[in-house]
Amino acid sequence: MHLTRIPSDTVFQALADETRLRIIHLLVETGEESCLCELVDSLLEPSYKLSRHLKILRQAGLLTSQKEGRWVYHRMLEEPSYITRLYDVVRALPDADGVYAADLTRFHERLCLRDGGRCLVGIQREEFRAEAVD
Protein backbone atom coordinates (compact mmCIF):
# COMPACT_ATOMS: atom_id res chain seq x y z
CA MET A 1 0.00 0.00 0.00
CA HIS A 2 2.50 2.63 1.09
CA LEU A 3 5.86 2.39 -0.59
CA THR A 4 7.85 4.29 2.01
CA ARG A 5 8.89 2.46 5.12
CA ILE A 6 7.48 4.10 8.22
CA PRO A 7 9.67 3.94 11.35
CA SER A 8 7.90 2.55 14.40
CA ASP A 9 8.45 5.65 16.48
CA THR A 10 6.78 7.75 13.76
CA VAL A 11 3.56 5.85 14.36
CA PHE A 12 3.63 6.64 18.06
CA GLN A 13 4.71 10.19 17.34
CA ALA A 14 1.49 10.52 15.36
CA LEU A 15 -0.52 9.63 18.47
CA ALA A 16 1.55 11.85 20.74
CA ASP A 17 -0.64 14.91 20.39
CA GLU A 18 -3.94 15.62 22.05
CA THR A 19 -5.66 16.97 18.96
CA ARG A 20 -4.59 14.00 16.85
CA LEU A 21 -5.73 11.63 19.57
CA ARG A 22 -9.14 13.31 19.54
CA ILE A 23 -9.37 12.86 15.77
CA ILE A 24 -8.35 9.21 15.96
CA HIS A 25 -10.59 8.51 18.91
CA LEU A 26 -13.56 9.92 17.03
CA LEU A 27 -12.94 7.99 13.82
CA VAL A 28 -12.02 4.75 15.57
CA GLU A 29 -14.91 4.83 18.00
CA THR A 30 -17.48 5.50 15.29
CA GLY A 31 -15.86 3.64 12.42
CA GLU A 32 -17.00 6.58 10.33
CA GLU A 33 -15.28 8.64 7.74
CA SER A 34 -15.44 12.39 8.04
CA CYS A 35 -14.68 15.49 6.06
CA LEU A 36 -12.73 18.37 7.50
CA CYS A 37 -15.67 20.66 8.16
CA GLU A 38 -17.41 17.96 10.17
CA LEU A 39 -14.29 17.58 12.25
CA VAL A 40 -14.09 21.33 12.79
CA ASP A 41 -17.66 21.37 14.08
CA SER A 42 -17.00 18.31 16.28
CA LEU A 43 -13.63 19.19 17.80
CA LEU A 44 -14.13 22.97 17.75
CA GLU A 45 -10.66 23.54 16.33
CA PRO A 46 -9.81 25.69 13.30
CA SER A 47 -9.61 23.94 9.94
CA TYR A 48 -5.99 24.82 9.23
CA LYS A 49 -4.99 23.15 12.46
CA LEU A 50 -6.94 19.97 11.84
CA SER A 51 -5.85 19.85 8.23
CA ARG A 52 -2.24 19.78 9.27
CA HIS A 53 -2.81 17.12 11.91
CA LEU A 54 -4.65 15.00 9.37
CA LYS A 55 -1.65 15.24 7.09
CA ILE A 56 0.62 13.97 9.85
CA LEU A 57 -1.70 11.02 10.49
CA ARG A 58 -1.73 10.27 6.78
CA GLN A 59 2.05 10.35 6.57
CA ALA A 60 2.28 8.02 9.55
CA GLY A 61 0.19 5.48 7.67
CA LEU A 62 -2.82 5.68 9.98
CA LEU A 63 -5.28 7.52 7.80
CA THR A 64 -6.45 7.68 4.22
CA SER A 65 -8.05 10.71 2.60
CA GLN A 66 -10.27 10.74 -0.46
CA LYS A 67 -11.37 13.78 -2.32
CA GLU A 68 -15.00 13.93 -3.37
CA GLY A 69 -15.87 17.16 -5.08
CA ARG A 70 -15.17 19.98 -2.69
CA TRP A 71 -14.99 17.67 0.27
CA VAL A 72 -12.22 15.37 1.46
CA TYR A 73 -13.23 12.32 3.44
CA HIS A 74 -10.82 10.93 6.00
CA ARG A 75 -10.92 7.47 7.52
CA MET A 76 -8.57 5.34 9.59
CA LEU A 77 -6.71 2.49 7.93
CA GLU A 78 -7.08 -1.09 9.18
CA GLU A 79 -3.68 -2.43 8.24
CA PRO A 80 -1.11 -3.53 9.18
CA SER A 81 -2.04 -5.50 12.28
CA TYR A 82 -0.16 -3.31 14.76
CA ILE A 83 -2.39 -0.44 13.62
CA THR A 84 -5.59 -2.20 14.66
CA ARG A 85 -3.99 -3.09 17.98
CA LEU A 86 -3.23 0.58 18.37
CA TYR A 87 -6.94 1.27 18.02
CA ASP A 88 -7.59 -1.18 20.85
CA VAL A 89 -5.36 1.02 22.98
CA VAL A 90 -7.16 4.18 21.88
CA ARG A 91 -10.54 2.66 22.73
CA ALA A 92 -9.20 1.66 26.16
CA LEU A 93 -7.94 5.13 27.01
CA PRO A 94 -9.53 6.85 30.00
CA ASP A 95 -11.62 9.92 29.25
CA ALA A 96 -11.14 11.74 32.50
CA ASP A 97 -12.12 15.18 31.23
CA GLY A 98 -14.93 13.91 29.05
CA VAL A 99 -13.31 15.45 25.99
CA TYR A 100 -13.74 12.39 23.81
CA ALA A 101 -17.36 12.04 24.87
CA ALA A 102 -18.09 15.68 24.05
CA ASP A 103 -16.44 15.30 20.65
CA LEU A 104 -18.57 12.26 19.95
CA THR A 105 -21.78 14.02 20.90
CA ARG A 106 -21.06 16.94 18.59
CA PHE A 107 -20.01 14.57 15.83
CA HIS A 108 -23.23 12.58 16.00
CA GLU A 109 -25.26 15.79 15.92
CA ARG A 110 -23.25 16.95 12.97
CA LEU A 111 -23.86 13.67 11.09
CA CYS A 112 -27.58 14.48 11.10
CA LEU A 113 -26.87 17.21 8.59
CA ARG A 114 -25.65 14.70 6.04
CA ASP A 115 -27.78 13.92 3.00
CA GLY A 116 -27.47 10.45 1.55
CA GLY A 117 -24.51 9.81 3.82
CA ARG A 118 -22.59 12.73 2.34
CA CYS A 119 -21.71 16.06 3.88
CA LEU A 120 -23.35 18.80 1.88
CA VAL A 121 -22.76 21.77 4.12
CA GLY A 122 -19.64 23.55 5.30
CA ILE A 123 -18.54 24.61 8.75
CA GLN A 124 -21.58 25.42 10.89
CA ARG A 125 -19.92 26.99 13.92
CA GLU A 126 -19.78 30.73 13.35
CA GLU A 127 -16.40 31.16 15.04
CA PHE A 128 -14.69 28.81 12.59
CA ARG A 129 -16.27 30.04 9.36
CA ALA A 130 -14.12 32.03 6.97
CA GLU A 131 -15.51 35.52 7.42
CA ALA A 132 -17.02 36.94 4.22
CA VAL A 133 -15.23 40.00 2.83
CA ASP A 134 -17.83 42.52 3.95
Added chain:
Amino acid sequence: MHLTRIPSDTVFQALADETRLRIIHLLVETGEESCLCELVDSLLEPSYKLSRHLKILRQAGLLTSQKEGRWVYHRMLEEPSYITRLYDVVRALPDADGVYAADLTRFHERLCLRDGGRCLVGIQREEFRAEAVD
Protein backbone atom coordinates in the same frame (compact mmCIF):
# COMPACT_ATOMS: atom_id res chain seq x y z
CA MET B 1 -0.35 3.58 42.36
CA HIS B 2 0.55 6.89 40.77
CA LEU B 3 -1.24 9.87 42.21
CA THR B 4 -0.73 12.20 39.28
CA ARG B 5 -3.06 11.89 36.33
CA ILE B 6 -1.16 11.08 33.16
CA PRO B 7 -2.55 12.61 29.94
CA SER B 8 -3.14 10.08 27.16
CA ASP B 9 -0.82 11.79 24.74
CA THR B 10 2.00 11.60 27.30
CA VAL B 11 1.83 7.83 27.12
CA PHE B 12 2.24 7.86 23.37
CA GLN B 13 4.90 10.54 23.63
CA ALA B 14 6.85 8.10 25.75
CA LEU B 15 6.81 5.58 22.90
CA ALA B 16 7.63 8.17 20.27
CA ASP B 17 11.37 7.72 20.42
CA GLU B 18 13.46 4.98 18.92
CA THR B 19 15.67 4.44 21.95
CA ARG B 20 12.69 4.21 24.29
CA LEU B 21 10.98 1.80 21.93
CA ARG B 22 14.08 -0.39 22.00
CA ILE B 23 14.05 -0.40 25.80
CA ILE B 24 10.36 -1.24 25.95
CA HIS B 25 10.62 -3.86 23.24
CA LEU B 26 13.40 -5.58 25.13
CA LEU B 27 11.62 -5.60 28.48
CA VAL B 28 8.22 -6.51 27.04
CA GLU B 29 9.52 -9.27 24.81
CA THR B 30 11.51 -10.92 27.59
CA GLY B 31 9.29 -10.06 30.54
CA GLU B 32 12.56 -9.45 32.36
CA GLU B 33 13.70 -6.69 34.59
CA SER B 34 17.04 -5.10 33.90
CA CYS B 35 19.52 -2.76 35.48
CA LEU B 36 21.04 0.15 33.62
CA CYS B 37 24.40 -1.42 32.90
CA GLU B 38 22.74 -4.43 31.31
CA LEU B 39 20.77 -2.09 29.09
CA VAL B 40 23.92 -0.22 28.14
CA ASP B 41 25.58 -3.47 27.08
CA SER B 42 22.45 -4.57 25.20
CA LEU B 43 21.50 -1.38 23.37
CA LEU B 44 25.04 -0.02 23.04
CA GLU B 45 23.98 3.42 24.17
CA PRO B 46 25.64 5.52 26.90
CA SER B 47 24.25 5.24 30.40
CA TYR B 48 23.33 8.91 30.77
CA LYS B 49 21.18 8.66 27.68
CA LEU B 50 19.37 5.50 28.77
CA SER B 51 18.98 6.80 32.30
CA ARG B 52 17.12 9.82 31.04
CA HIS B 53 14.90 7.78 28.75
CA LEU B 54 14.08 5.44 31.62
CA LYS B 55 13.00 8.42 33.66
CA ILE B 56 10.64 9.52 30.91
CA LEU B 57 9.12 6.04 30.75
CA ARG B 58 8.72 6.05 34.50
CA GLN B 59 6.99 9.43 34.46
CA ALA B 60 4.66 8.21 31.74
CA GLY B 61 3.56 5.40 34.01
CA LEU B 62 5.00 2.60 31.90
CA LEU B 63 7.93 1.56 34.02
CA THR B 64 8.86 0.98 37.62
CA SER B 65 12.38 1.17 39.01
CA GLN B 66 13.67 -0.42 42.19
CA LYS B 67 16.99 0.24 43.77
CA GLU B 68 18.92 -2.75 45.03
CA GLY B 69 22.29 -1.82 46.42
CA ARG B 70 24.28 -0.15 43.72
CA TRP B 71 21.96 -1.39 41.01
CA VAL B 72 18.55 -0.17 39.90
CA TYR B 73 16.23 -2.71 38.34
CA HIS B 74 13.69 -1.54 35.80
CA ARG B 75 10.61 -3.39 34.66
CA MET B 76 7.49 -2.56 32.68
CA LEU B 77 4.20 -2.09 34.52
CA GLU B 78 1.17 -4.22 33.70
CA GLU B 79 -1.58 -1.78 34.55
CA PRO B 80 -3.83 -0.14 33.57
CA SER B 81 -5.31 -2.18 30.75
CA TYR B 82 -4.43 0.22 27.95
CA ILE B 83 -0.79 -0.29 28.92
CA THR B 84 -0.88 -4.01 28.28
CA ARG B 85 -2.65 -3.39 24.98
CA LEU B 86 0.19 -1.04 24.16
CA TYR B 87 2.58 -3.93 24.66
CA ASP B 88 0.57 -5.95 22.16
CA VAL B 89 1.30 -3.20 19.67
CA VAL B 90 5.00 -3.19 20.53
CA ARG B 91 5.21 -6.95 20.06
CA ALA B 92 3.47 -6.62 16.69
CA LEU B 93 5.86 -3.98 15.38
CA PRO B 94 7.93 -4.88 12.33
CA ASP B 95 11.68 -5.20 12.89
CA ALA B 96 12.82 -4.26 9.42
CA ASP B 97 16.39 -3.39 10.38
CA GLY B 98 16.76 -6.21 12.88
CA VAL B 99 17.54 -3.72 15.62
CA TYR B 100 15.19 -5.30 18.15
CA ALA B 101 16.56 -8.76 17.36
CA ALA B 102 20.15 -7.62 17.82
CA ASP B 103 19.25 -5.97 21.14
CA LEU B 104 17.65 -9.20 22.30
CA THR B 105 20.68 -11.28 21.37
CA ARG B 106 23.03 -9.04 23.30
CA PHE B 107 20.63 -8.93 26.23
CA HIS B 108 20.44 -12.69 26.48
CA GLU B 109 24.22 -12.96 26.35
CA ARG B 110 24.45 -10.34 29.02
CA LEU B 111 22.01 -12.20 31.27
CA CYS B 112 24.48 -15.07 31.40
CA LEU B 113 26.71 -12.90 33.57
CA ARG B 114 24.09 -12.73 36.28
CA ASP B 115 24.63 -14.63 39.52
CA GLY B 116 21.55 -15.85 41.32
CA GLY B 117 19.41 -13.81 38.95
CA ARG B 118 21.13 -10.59 39.99
CA CYS B 119 23.53 -8.42 38.04
CA LEU B 120 26.84 -8.33 39.84
CA VAL B 121 29.03 -6.67 37.25
CA GLY B 122 29.02 -3.23 35.67
CA ILE B 123 29.21 -2.14 32.07
CA GLN B 124 31.20 -4.64 30.05
CA ARG B 125 31.60 -2.79 26.79
CA GLU B 126 34.83 -0.83 26.92
CA GLU B 127 33.49 2.14 24.99
CA PHE B 128 30.76 2.81 27.56
CA ARG B 129 32.80 2.35 30.74
CA ALA B 130 33.67 5.42 32.75
CA GLU B 131 37.39 5.83 32.04
CA ALA B 132 39.56 5.53 35.14
CA VAL B 133 41.43 8.73 36.04
CA ASP B 134 44.83 7.23 35.30
Added chain:
DNA sequence: TGCATAGTTGCACTATAGCGCAACTATTAT
Protein backbone atom coordinates in the same frame (compact mmCIF):
# COMPACT_ATOMS: atom_id res chain seq x y z
C1' DT C 1 -17.40 34.44 -15.82
C1' DG C 2 -17.07 35.34 -11.24
C1' DC C 3 -18.03 34.46 -6.38
C1' DA C 4 -18.28 31.63 -2.32
C1' DT C 5 -16.26 28.17 0.12
C1' DA C 6 -13.75 23.38 1.33
C1' DG C 7 -9.33 22.63 2.15
C1' DT C 8 -4.09 23.31 2.10
C1' DT C 9 0.28 25.49 3.01
C1' DG C 10 4.31 29.07 3.44
C1' DC C 11 6.03 31.94 7.00
C1' DA C 12 7.54 33.51 11.43
C1' DC C 13 7.41 32.58 16.17
C1' DT C 14 7.77 29.94 20.46
C1' DA C 15 8.29 25.93 23.14
C1' DT C 16 10.16 21.75 23.94
C1' DA C 17 12.82 17.34 23.14
C1' DG C 18 17.08 14.93 22.70
C1' DC C 19 21.93 15.16 22.96
C1' DG C 20 27.02 15.20 24.86
C1' DC C 21 29.79 16.76 28.44
C1' DA C 22 30.97 16.94 32.94
C1' DA C 23 29.84 17.12 37.60
C1' DC C 24 27.24 15.07 40.90
C1' DT C 25 25.21 11.30 44.58
C1' DA C 26 25.17 6.78 46.57
C1' DT C 27 26.85 2.39 47.54
C1' DT C 28 30.37 -1.19 48.02
C1' DA C 29 35.00 -3.02 48.60
C1' DT C 30 39.78 -2.50 50.20
Added chain:
DNA sequence: ATAATAGTTGCGCTATAGTGCAACTATGCA
Protein backbone atom coordinates in the same frame (compact mmCIF):
# COMPACT_ATOMS: atom_id res chain seq x y z
C1' DA D 1 38.99 6.71 55.11
C1' DT D 2 39.38 6.27 50.28
C1' DA D 3 38.88 4.56 45.78
C1' DA D 4 35.98 2.62 42.36
C1' DT D 5 31.82 2.46 40.12
C1' DA D 6 26.31 2.28 39.25
C1' DG D 7 23.49 5.67 38.26
C1' DT D 8 21.58 10.59 37.89
C1' DT D 9 21.31 15.34 36.46
C1' DG D 10 22.47 20.47 35.40
C1' DC D 11 23.99 23.05 31.50
C1' DG D 12 24.22 24.64 26.87
C1' DC D 13 23.34 23.51 22.25
C1' DT D 14 20.60 22.21 18.18
C1' DA D 15 16.70 20.44 15.88
C1' DT D 16 12.10 20.00 15.39
C1' DA D 17 6.98 20.32 16.55
C1' DG D 18 2.85 23.00 17.07
C1' DT D 19 0.64 27.37 16.33
C1' DG D 20 -1.86 31.63 14.13
C1' DC D 21 -2.03 34.43 10.30
C1' DA D 22 -2.72 35.07 5.73
C1' DA D 23 -2.32 33.67 1.17
C1' DC D 24 -3.10 30.08 -1.70
C1' DT D 25 -5.62 26.13 -4.78
C1' DA D 26 -9.68 23.82 -6.33
C1' DT D 27 -14.40 22.93 -6.93
C1' DG D 28 -19.29 24.02 -7.58
C1' DC D 29 -22.99 27.32 -8.17
C1' DA D 30 -25.38 31.67 -9.65
